[in-house]
Amino acid sequence: xxxKKIGLGVVAVLLFFILVGWILPxxxxxxxxxxxxxxxDIIFNHVKDLRQWQNxxxxxxxxxxxxxxxxxxxxxxxxxxxxxxxxxxxGEMEVVAIEKDQRFIYTLTxxxxxxxxxxxxxxxxxxxxxxxxxxxxxDVGGNPFLHYVAFFMDRMIGEDLQMGLENLKxxxxxxxxxx
Numbered sequence: 001x002x003x004k005k006i007g008l009g010v011v012a013v014l015l016f017f018i019l020v021g022w023i024l025p026x027x028x029x030x031x032x033x034x035x036x037x038x039x040x041d042i043i044f045n046h047v048k049d050l051r052q053w054q055n056x057x058x059x060x061x062x063x064x065x066x067x068x069x070x071x072x073x074x075x076x077x078x079x080x081x082x083x084x085x086x087x088x089x090x091g092e093m094e095v096v097a098i099e100k101d102q103r104f105i106y107t108l109t110x111x112x113x114x115x116x117x118x119x120x121x122x123x124x125x126x127x128x129x130x131x132x133x134x135x136x137x138x139d140v141g142g143n144p145f146l147h148y149v150a151f152f153m154d155r156m157i158g159e160d161l162q163m164g165l166e167n168l169k170x171x172x173x174x175x176x177x178x179x
Contacts, residue, residue: 017144018144019144020144021143021144021145021147021148022144022147024144024147024148024150024151025147025150025151026139026140026141026142026146026147026150027137027138027139027140027150028117028137028138028139028140028149028150028151028153028154029135029136029137030135030136030137030153030154030157030158030161031133031134031135031136032133032134032158032161032162032165033131033132033133033134033165034131034132034162034165034166034168034169035126035129035130035131035132036129036130036131036132036168036169036172036173037128037129037173037176038130038172038173038175038176039125039130039176040101040102040123040125040130041101042172042175042176043123043130043132043168043172044100044101044102044104044123046168046171046172047104047121047168048075048095048098048104049074049075049079050070050079050080050081050093050095051070051074051081053081054068055167055171056164056167056168056170056171057164057167058160058163058164058167059085059088059160062087062088063085063086063087063088065085065086066083066084066085066088067083067084067085068081068082068083069081069082069083070082072094072095076095076098077095077096077097077098078094078095079094079095080092080093080094080095081093089110089112089113090110090111090112091108091109091110091111092108092109092111093106093107093108094106094107096118101123102122102123102124103120103121103122103123104120104121104122105118105119105120106118106119106120107119108136113149114143114146115138115140115141115146115149116138117136117137117138118136118137118138119134119135119136119137120133120134120135121133121134121135122135132165132168132169134161134164134165136153136157136161138150
């Protein structure tokens with residue numbers, strides 16, 4: 001009798017989490033912004049070349065043993081990076097659009113998780129500084145458990161985006177000061 005009650009309780013809790021998962025949105029959007037005291041062209045040079053991301057992206061710092069490979073045209077639409085990492089996961093990034101010194105758009109795919117996203121980094125001149133805005137957004141589909149991932153995505157990657165922007169600020173401002 002006691003096992004039956006425990007079993008029913010477990011099923012009820014599982015059903016509750018599935019129902020809540022269905023109610024949660026499947027779409028997510030994470031946005032972070034920073035002001036950088038350097039012209040857009042200096043900053044954009046660090047963004048448009050995926051090889052440069054190792055200098056400012058936080059994921060590369062967390063796993064110095066990450067295996068990264070590149071393919072396609074350098075600093076252009078179609079450039080790809082792929083990585084394998086025991087701590088940061090495996091994935092692929094592809095440049096899908098570039099507006100020189102203004103906008104950089106890419107797609108991310110994470111085959112192990114069965115999900116991906118689109119990212120945009122936009123640069124705007126504002127009173128002698130460059131405002132850099134990093135968006136990451138996507139839709140996790142119909143899986144109610146991935147809806148929880150979408151719900152918590154800002155908490156999961158928001159700090160990483162902000163730290164990446166801060167690293168980008170440091171290297172871009174240092175380069176501008178050397179000029």
